[in-house]
Amino acid sequence: MKHKLMAALCLVLAGGMTVLAADSKAGGMLVFGKPKDARVLDPGGIDEGNSSNVASNMFESLLAYKPGTTQVIPWLAKSYTVSKDNLEITFHLRTDVKFHDGTTMDADAVVFSLKRQNDKTNPFNQFGPWKYWSSKGWSATDKAPGLVKDIVKLDNQTVKVILNQPDQSILYNFALYFTAVVSPTAAQKLGAEFKNHPVGTGPFQFVEWVKDDHIALKRFEGYWGVKPHLNGIIFKVFPDEQARILALKKGEADMIDPPGPEGLKAIEGDPNLKVQRVELLSIGYLALNCETGPLVDKRLRQALSYAVDRKAILASVYGKTGIAEKLPIPSLLWGYDKSIADYEFSPAKAKALVKASGAKTPIKLNIMYLPAWRPYNPSGKRVAEIMQAELKEVGFDAEIHTFELGTYWDNLDAGKFDVAMTGWTGEGDPDDFLYNLFTEGYNNSSRWKNKEYVDLVTKAKFQSTIPERSKLYYKAEKILMQDAPILMLARGVQFRPMNKKVSGFVVSPTGLMDFVGVTMAK
Amino acid sequence: MGRYIAKRFLLVIPTILGVITLVFFLRFLSPGDPARLMLGERATPDAVRVLRAEWGLDRPKAEQYLVYMGKVLRLDLGRSYKNGDPVAQEILTRFPATVELSVVSMVIASVLGILAGVVAATRRNTVADFVAMVGSLVGVSVPIFWLGLILIIVFAVNLNLFPTGGRLDGRMLMVPITGFYTLDGLLYIFREHDFSYFLSALHHIILPAVALATVPLAVIARVTRSAMLEIMGQDYIRTARAKGLPERTVIWSHAFRNALLPVITIIGIEFGYNLAGTVLTETIFAWPGIGNWLYTAVLSRDYLAVQGGVAFVSIAFILINLLVDVMYAYVNPRIRY
Numbered sequence: 001m002k003h004k005l006m007a008a009l010c011l012v013l014a015g016g017m018t019v020l021a022a023d024s025k026a027g028g029m030l031v032f033g034k035p036k037d038a039r040v041l042d043p044g045g046i047d048e049g050n051s052s053n054v055a056s057n058m059f060e061s062l063l064a065y066k067p068g069t070t071q072v073i074p075w076l077a078k079s080y081t082v083s084k085d086n087l088e089i090t091f092h093l094r095t096d097v098k099f100h101d102g103t104t105m106d107a108d109a110v111v112f113s114l115k116r117q118n119d120k121t122n123p124f125n126q127f128g129p130w131k132y133w134s135s136k137g138w139s140a141t142d143k144a145p146g147l148v149k150d151i152v153k154l155d156n157q158t159v160k161v162i163l164n165q166p167d168q169s170i171l172y173n174f175a176l177y178f179t180a181v182v183s184p185t186a187a188q189k190l191g192a193e194f195k196n197h198p199v200g201t202g203p204f205q206f207v208e209w210v211k212d213d214h215i216a217l218k219r220f221e222g223y224w225g226v227k228p229h230l231n232g233i234i235f236k237v238f239p240d241e242q243a244r245i246l247a248l249k250k251g252e253a254d255m256i257d258p259p260g261p262e263g264l265k266a267i268e269g270d271p272n273l274k275v276q277r278v279e280l281l282s283i284g285y286l287a288l289n290c291e292t293g294p295l296v297d298k299r300l301r302q303a304l305s306y307a308v309d310r311k312a313i314l315a316s317v318y319g320k321t322g323i324a325e326k327l328p329i330p331s332l333l334w335g336y337d338k339s340i341a342d343y344e345f346s347p348a349k350a351k352a353l354v355k356a357s358g359a360k361t362p363i364k365l366n367i368m369y370l371p372a373w374r375p376y377n378p379s380g381k382r383v384a385e386i387m388q389a390e391l392k393e394v395g396f397d398a399e400i401h402t403f404e405l406g407t408y409w410d411n412l413d414a415g416k417f418d419v420a421m422t423g424w425t426g427e428g429d430p431d432d433f434l435y436n437l438f439t440e441g442y443n444n445s446s447r448w449k450n451k452e453y454v455d456l457v458t459k460a461k462f463q464s465t466i467p468e469r470s471k472l473y474y475k476a477e478k479i480l481m482q483d484a485p486i487l488m489l490a491r492g493v494q495f496r497p498m499n500k501k502v503s504g505f506v507v508s509p510t511g512l513m514d515f516v517g518v519t520m521a522k
Numbered sequence: 523m524g525r526y527i528a529k530r531f532l533l534v535i536p537t538i539l540g541v542i543t544l545v546f547f548l549r550f551l552s553p554g555d556p557a558r559l560m561l562g563e564r565a566t567p568d569a570v571r572v573l574r575a576e577w578g579l580d581r582p583k584a585e586q587y588l589v590y591m592g593k594v595l596r597l598d599l600g601r602s603y604k605n606g607d608p609v610a611q612e613i614l615t616r617f618p619a620t621v622e623l624s625v626v627s628m629v630i631a632s633v634l635g636i637l638a639g640v641v642a643a644t645r646r647n648t649v650a651d652f653v654a655m656v657g658s659l660v661g662v663s664v665p666i667f668w669l670g671l672i673l674i675i676v677f678a679v680n681l682n683l684f685p686t687g688g689r690l691d692g693r694m695l696m697v698p699i700t701g702f703y704t705l706d707g708l709l710y711i712f713r714e715h716d717f718s719y720f721l722s723a724l725h726h727i728i729l730p731a732v733a734l735a736t737v738p739l740a741v742i743a744r745v746t747r748s749a750m751l752e753i754m755g756q757d758y759i760r761t762a763r764a765k766g767l768p769e770r771t772v773i774w775s776h777a778f779r780n781a782l783l784p785v786i787t788i789i790g791i792e793f794g795y796n797l798a799g800t801v802l803t804e805t806i807f808a809w810p811g812i813g814n815w816l817y818t819a820v821l822s823r824d825y826l827a828v829q830g831g832v833a834f835v836s837i838a839f840i841l842i843n844l845l846v847d848v849m850y851a852y853v854n855p856r857i858r859y
Contacts, residue, residue, distance in 0.1 A: 039604050040606070131569070134566075134569045195606070211616065211810060212810030213688065214688075234695075236808070240805050242671055243674060243806050243808060247808075250679055250686055252687075252692050405821075406823060410555060
């Protein structure tokens with residue numbers, strides 16, 4: 001039976017070659033080298049990049065990001081309307097979309113895909129955890145009602161999402177993978193195994209998954225949109241970064257996940273390879289503890305912002321892998337106030353503020369630096385060392401230390417620091433940065449509480465138009481800058497290495513990869 | 523003999539339960555909340571609380587232990603926090619890759635180690651002895667992650683003789699039959715008349731197996747040398763030589779057979795270590811085995827996976843030791859249980 005399957009796969013792949021014979025760019029299996037295997041491939045259960053990068057080729061959502069941008073466009077829904085009270089979103093579905101198992105994508109499928117995540121009494125809720133849905137507070141808990149009240153089928157091609165309270169920022173979430181539409185037929189048949197044998201509507205369909213080794217996808221011939229040129233993609237796991245780079249150099253992989261700065265140097269200069277630059281929605285910053293310790297005093301937080309030469313850090317630590325940002329919202333997004341004045345590097349102003357605070361110098365500071373490379377911070381240790389020297393000049397005695405990542409997060413959550421490095425990779429709406437990072441919850445690492453700010457970013461959720469929301473965000477950003485609960489470092493830039501024979505690859509700023517336009521020169 | 527084996531088997535049970543208990547309680551010394559780690563940077567306190575309750579992590583330690591042991595006694599190792607799949611299934615999927623790598627590396631280590639040891643002993647204080655002993659010292663001292671990368675750079679990238687990693691060519695898809703790819707490749711030859719899978723599997727296993735073989739090879743060579751030296755000084759060897767037997771017969775039929783006992787012991791122990799210690803080799807050579815999986819499980823505080831994996835590897839280790847003891851009787855007729 002297995003061999004018949006194998007033979008069938010070969011025939012299908014060969015068949016794909018024949019079907020696309022007219023397409024001169026058609027063909028090829030692309031091998032993508034990644035550091036870790038996927039955890040699960042049911043989009044509802046995914047909350048990390050190693051799974052979403054694979055699943056996003058097999059699944060689609062009601063809306064989508066225009067390739068390479070943060071602009072949200074209709075996708076499986078051909079249009080949508082939002083009620084005047086902002087409590088109901090109605091999606092009108094396409095009629096020409098099939099799942100990989102041949103069944104039709106319709107309102108029942110959308111309701112099934114979303115309701116299993118939202119409704120604890122749904123028989124398919126047990127196949128979670130639906131990490132993203134719950135982490136966003138969409139489903140009800142014993143403490144509070146969730147944001148999403150219900151998902152209702154109006155007719156075969158129309159679905160309504162009803163909210164408990166208005167929230168404009170919810171819309172972009174329907175372009176993310178966790179709201180993707182899955183085949184109810186396959187999910188009901190496979191139960192808990194669906195996460196290992198996914199069936200969606202995307203341009204590629206699942207072939208096989210050998211755990212910790214590879215996941216193979218092939219082109220979906222019944223795809224409703226523009227069909228991919230590639231016959232298929234193999235996501236192959238190379239856990240060691242240097243081994244991954246060597247596999248790329250040798251042609252065993254055609255593309256690999258972005259390496260760290262050292263790995264990037266090993267790739268530059270290879271005549272067979274190239275790198276694609278991608279600006280991410282990924283910001284790195286220092287959380288300044290506003291609840292306990294010396295930085296409860298706003299003047300000392302401002303002094304820190306003046307004392308650290310961020311341009312020098314950007315040049316010497318980030319190099320090409322970072323760009324300057326003054327606010328904890330990427331300048332790529334609407335809602336970003338370009339006119340706002342940043343803190344310049346001025347040890348004199350820092351000293352003056354320290355003096356004005358009346359604190360006894362040297363002021364002891366506990367700086368916790370990131371133990372590992374992150375997309376928004378290539379070397380926490382080097383940043384901390386530079387800061388330590390600069391802060392000494394203006395009256396701070398900084399002690400720098402780190403922990404293993406799990407402990408690091410525990411300490412970050414518990415506020416056991418004066419200054420801690422952290423960051424955030426967002427998803428295309430200012431709310432994901434300005435509300436998420438500075439109101440109640442784990443993500444408010446600075447433990448900063450400012451009622452005026454919270455009112456503004458909460459109110460921004462309820463406004464219907466971008467200009468209305470932007471005005472509120474501009475006001476909020478001024479408060480943020482003035483109160484200085486964080487010290488911005490930079491926004492991450494990725495360099496995706498690939499063989500020169502690969503072209504047409506697109507990555508969105510959220511990091512998701514689009515292989516539809518990819519061709520491989522023969 | 524049968525009684526001895528049965529007795530040893532019965533002793534295995536409390537040993538395994540002891541290992542599971544130890545690993546269970548050791549986890550409380552390790553910082554980091556698995557629910558927080560699993561939910562990642564986007565976790566809300568509420569979501570973490572709900573997940574902790576779902577996994578039973580909010581219960582008292584004693585209760586958690588009793589619930590877990592109750593499951594273990596019913597041969598249920600629980601479900602991985604990472605993906606919700608049964609731990610036993612996760613282990614069995616990956617175990618063939620580790621066993622295959624360990625077996626091939628032990629074959630390389632045993633053949634070359636014994637040869638080097640015998641040569642060093644029979645040519646004591648010559649260049650051959652010096653080379654074998656310095657080589658074995660280097661073998662036990664070189665860090666495997668460094669050696670692995672050097673092997674990849676020299677033999678895979680510069681000389682282009684071997685692939686950099688994985689179990690098969692990246693573009694080759696094979697539906698595993700037994701999970702042992704070299705064996706599956708052989709079956710494909712008979713069933714499909716296709717040699718490519720077997721050749722690719724063999725091609726891929728050589729470099730990681732050589733890297734993994736270095737430490738056991740060195741140890742086996744040193745143990746063989748010292749065992750052989752001891753035997754070569756015995757009266758019966760002198761007698762054999764005096765009888766005019768060819769040197770080859772003296773070495774292999776008279777000396778080596780009697781020197782085998784400590785060598786078999788060390789091969790058994792090294793095989794056990796190999797099964798449990800493939801983490802670095804598997805990581806560098808992208809080998810999807812149990813070491814690689816356990817490493818990821820430890821980093822993500824996937825407790826049930828770690829406990830199940832450690833118990834499984836311990837059982838394998840204990841069974842190998844038992845097998846070695848049984849083999850003693852075969853090798854040395856004087857030993858009877």
